[in-house]
Amino acid sequence: MSAEPEMPVRDGSKKPLVAVIDDGTKTVRFVIYEAECSEELASYQMDKTEVQPHEGWSEQDPYEIMHHIKLCAENAIDQLTELGYSKDDIITLGITNQRETTIAWDKYTGEPLHPAIAWNDIRTDSTVDAILAKVPDRNKNYLKNICGLPISPYFSALKMRWLKDNVKAVRRASRDKRLLFGTVDSWILWNLTGGPQDGLHVTDVTNASRTLLMNLETLNWDPVLCRLFGIHRDTLAEIRSSSEVYGTVRDGSVLDGISISGILGNQQSALVGQNCLSAGQAKNTYRSGCFLLYNTGTRRVNSTHGLITTIAYKLGPDQPPIYALEGSIAVAGGAMKFLRDNLRLIRDVSQDTEHIAGQVFSTGDVYFVPAFSGLYAPYWRKDARGIICGLTAFTTKNHIIRAGLEAVCFQTRDILEAMNKDCGMPLSKLHVDGKMSSNDLLMQLQADLTGIPVLRAQSWDMSALGVGIVAGHSVGVWSCDKWKHHATHADTFLPTTTDDDRDARYTKWKMAVQRSLGWATTKKSITMTGQAKRKSIVASQKSLESISSIDSRNNSQDHNGKIDLGIETAILDEGVNAYVDDLLRYSARDYPIEVPVENVKVDRTILDDAEYFMSKKECDYGTCRCCDTRRRIMTDWKTIEEIIENDPEIIFDSDDNPILVEPHKGENVLVSNANVRDSTASNKTGEPSTILKKICNKFTDISMT
Numbered sequence: 001m002s003a004e005p006e007m008p009v010r011d012g013s014k015k016p017l018v019a020v021i022d023d024g025t026k027t028v029r030f031v032i033y034e035a036e037c038s039e040e041l042a043s044y045q046m047d048k049t050e051v052q053p054h055e056g057w058s059e060q061d062p063y064e065i066m067h068h069i070k071l072c073a074e075n076a077i078d079q080l081t082e083l084g085y086s087k088d089d090i091i092t093l094g095i096t097n098q099r100e101t102t103i104a105w106d107k108y109t110g111e112p113l114h115p116a117i118a119w120n121d122i123r124t125d126s127t128v129d130a131i132l133a134k135v136p137d138r139n140k141n142y143l144k145n146i147c148g149l150p151i152s153p154y155f156s157a158l159k160m161r162w163l164k165d166n167v168k169a170v171r172r173a174s175r176d177k178r179l180l181f182g183t184v185d186s187w188i189l190w191n192l193t194g195g196p197q198d199g200l201h202v203t204d205v206t207n208a209s210r211t212l213l214m215n216l217e218t219l220n221w222d223p224v225l226c227r228l229f230g231i232h233r234d235t236l237a238e239i240r241s242s243s244e245v246y247g248t249v250r251d252g253s254v255l256d257g258i259s260i261s262g263i264l265g266n267q268q269s270a271l272v273g274q275n276c277l278s279a280g281q282a283k284n285t286y287r288s289g290c291f292l293l294y295n296t297g298t299r300r301v302n303s304t305h306g307l308i309t310t311i312a313y314k315l316g317p318d319q320p321p322i323y324a325l326e327g328s329i330a331v332a333g334g335a336m337k338f339l340r341d342n343l344r345l346i347r348d349v350s351q352d353t354e355h356i357a358g359q360v361f362s363t364g365d366v367y368f369v370p371a372f373s374g375l376y377a378p379y380w381r382k383d384a385r386g387i388i389c390g391l392t393a394f395t396t397k398n399h400i401i402r403a404g405l406e407a408v409c410f411q412t413r414d415i416l417e418a419m420n421k422d423c424g425m426p427l428s429k430l431h432v433d434g435k436m437s438s439n440d441l442l443m444q445l446q447a448d449l450t451g452i453p454v455l456r457a458q459s460w461d462m463s464a465l466g467v468g469i470v471a472g473h474s475v476g477v478w479s480c481d482k483w484k485h486h487a488t489h490a491d492t493f494l495p496t497t498t499d500d501d502r503d504a505r506y507t508k509w510k511m512a513v514q515r516s517l518g519w520a521t522t523k524k525s526i527t528m529t530g531q532a533k534r535k536s537i538v539a540s541q542k543s544l545e546s547i548s549s550i551d552s553r554n555n556s557q558d559h560n561g562k563i564d565l566g567i568e569t570a571i572l573d574e575g576v577n578a579y580v581d582d583l584l585r586y587s588a589r590d591y592p593i594e595v596p597v598e599n600v601k602v603d604r605t606i607l608d609d610a611e612y613f614m615s616k617k618e619c620d621y622g623t624c625r626c627c628d629t630r631r632r633i634m635t636d637w638k639t640i641e642e643i644i645e646n647d648p649e650i651i652f653d654s655d656d657n658p659i660l661v662e663p664h665k666g667e668n669v670l671v672s673n674a675n676v677r678d679s680t681a682s683n684k685t686g687e688p689s690t691i692l693k694k695i696c697n698k699f700t701d702i703s704m705t
């Protein structure tokens with residue numbers, strides 16, 4: 001927690017103020033600006049708790065976000081008071097936020113149904129595979145012409161699908177029509193405007209464009225996409241422009257009564273803050289990740305080189321949407337944090353990095369690809385993993401840290417190359433911001449490795465400023481047109497290398513990237529990401545003794561006396577393994593499997609669904625995805641045990657009612673004459689089962705035409 005002390009002293013002339021809530025991945029900030037002159041009067045920032053329950057998972061506490069916002073607001077307003085202002089001078093409020101991070105909550109209680117799943121969380125790896133199985137040729141770019149995005153764990157729809165598939169409370173809320181999904185802006189707005197007491201469930205176009213569910217033309221939730229991901233439109237927020245009065249704070253906090261009139265995802269907000277308001281202008285923000293956005297104006301450019309198409313902003317309900325091409329880099333400053341926390345090569349990132357890396361004149365041909373959670377643009381390879389290559393006996397930590405800085409520059413060049421190909425016109429300069437841009441060496445390397453001047457912003461935080469401007473714009477106290485004439489950069493870094501030199505180094509970088517690809521194979525990734533733990537078989541110690549073939553050396557015992565067998569251990573038991581394998585390979589879902597060894601067929605998730613199924617006393621097949629007719633058929637199965645014994649596939653309709661797909665039921669089934677077990681036996685290739693394939697193909701046919 002830290003206050004930011006250096007506040008300007010006012011001369012007595014009061015101007016309208018605009019406040020901003022900035023919820024980042026690692027911090028929450030509250031900033032108060034004097035409108036028009038864009039002067040920051042007061043700010044307060046708090047660190048957030050990052051929870052990583054498994055490798056590759058990243059969660060946040062939705063309550064903590066709201067708690068920090070309130071505390072930051074109180075502290076920043078206290079600073080205002082010292083300057084002779086009062087809370088009443090704040091005319092309006094803007095919200096900017098980490099994008100894609102997804103929250104599910106109960107609309108009647110306001111209770112989050114699961115921690116927020118952060119944008120860089122890769123638990124949805126297998127959910128991605130299940131969705132890819134539904135689209136022709138498993139083409140990850142299949143939806144790009146609708147929503148501008150590839151199918152990747154990064155985007156919100158995958159996180160929503162995962163929550164519905166894996167969290168009982170989310171499924172139940174969905175069935176009971178209590179479920180709300182939202183990106184963080186929606187969660188904040190809903191809570192500020194009353195929460196369970198008629199809180200507004202609203203998002204803006206920039207955040208909605210990060211979900212994989214919004215149609216870039218209609219700027220509304222796309223029915224085909226919602227159906228593909230199985231997300232009900234009633235659970236989603238209403239999509240509005242980035243600059244309009246959405247409502248008023250009604251939460252009893254210090255902000256009560258202030259209107260809210262601007263929402264922008266934080267990278268789009270930095271684009272506005274950097275004054276890239278004309279087509280052809282671009283900015284790059286260096287923080288934990290790094291995001292290069294290129295304003296394409298009202299023209300929507302469909303990238304064919306691995307970039308995404310996103311909404312840059314929409315400055316009012318009647319204004320046209322402005323589009324951007326985006327190159328997203330998952331790990332930038334995050335690599336420095338890794339070198340500090342995991343390898344302990346750095347003590348203090350902001351103080352030591354530049355100094356240590358500057359002690360050598362090159363990386364000594366060392367390349368560091370920080371693909372910790374796969375690679376985003378332009379590769380979109382979730383199977384990539386980090387590598388440091390080119391090590392020799394002379395390599396020191398200085399070389400490795402310098403290689404970490406260069407990795408950000410090379411990744412930026414990857415994106416610039418793609419952008420040049422997509423737009424046909426090379427970018428002549430690069431506007432930069434973000435905390436990491438305070439590193440002069442990094443900025444010089446960036447200019448040297450891309451061959452264009454790098455223009456660093458006056459302030460590292462352009463994200464808060466951008467949404468302040470659009471919030472002020474909608475209530476008439478801060479004009480975007482006037483802002484266009486502001487110069488925002490303070491320093492310029494010019495390239496000092498030759499084309500040949502930088503191209504030779506870039507070729508080596510590409511070689512390093514090639515070596516990082518394909519590292520996390522499906523099975524490996526299950527183990528590596530800790531999903532093995534979730535999917536592992538938990539057996540009581542007593543039962544375990546009866547499994548003679550399990551190698552006890554591979555077991556880890558927890559404090560409950562339970563033995564947690566990773567997938568690799570489970571492989572030793574053929575019967576159990578076959579069952580787990582079936583579920584992993586053929587299930588459309590990511591089951592947490594808990595199998596008492598006495599009865600390997602009982603799976604807690606199936607049990608839960610079977611219970612619900614039986615409670616309805618009939619088999620409601622919903623609308624058949626094969627023939628589009630509605631079927632309501634009594635099942636012969638009378639007990640839960642019988643359902644489990646018959647081992648059906650359980651899939652879900654769009655209201656999240658479980659639908660049993662019976663393998664042996666002839667005419668009265670969703671897909672007839674298919675036998676899960678038979679297809680399992682004959683299919684060792686990792687393909688989805690015949691049943692699922694048939695359903696999914698039909699589903700794809702219907703929804704894609």
Ligand SMILES: Nc1ncnc2c1ncn2[C@@H]1O[C@H](COP(=O)(O)OP(=O)(O)O)[C@@H](O)[C@H]1O
Pocket residue numbers: 024025026027286287288289332333334335336337349350351353354434435436438439
């Ligand atoms: N001088 C510096 N040199 C290199 N990296 C830096 C420097 N200062 C900060 N960083 C890195 O930049 C990132 C700062 O991110 P921050 O602005 O706190 O945003 P967020 O984590 O919310 O994206 C951290 O990952 C940190 O390691």
Ligand SMILES: O=P(O)(O)OC[C@H](O)CO
Pocket residue numbers: 023024025026097098099100119265266267287288289
């Ligand atoms: O909070 P940041 O700066 O890490 O931003 C994260 C991005 O919005 C993710 O898309």
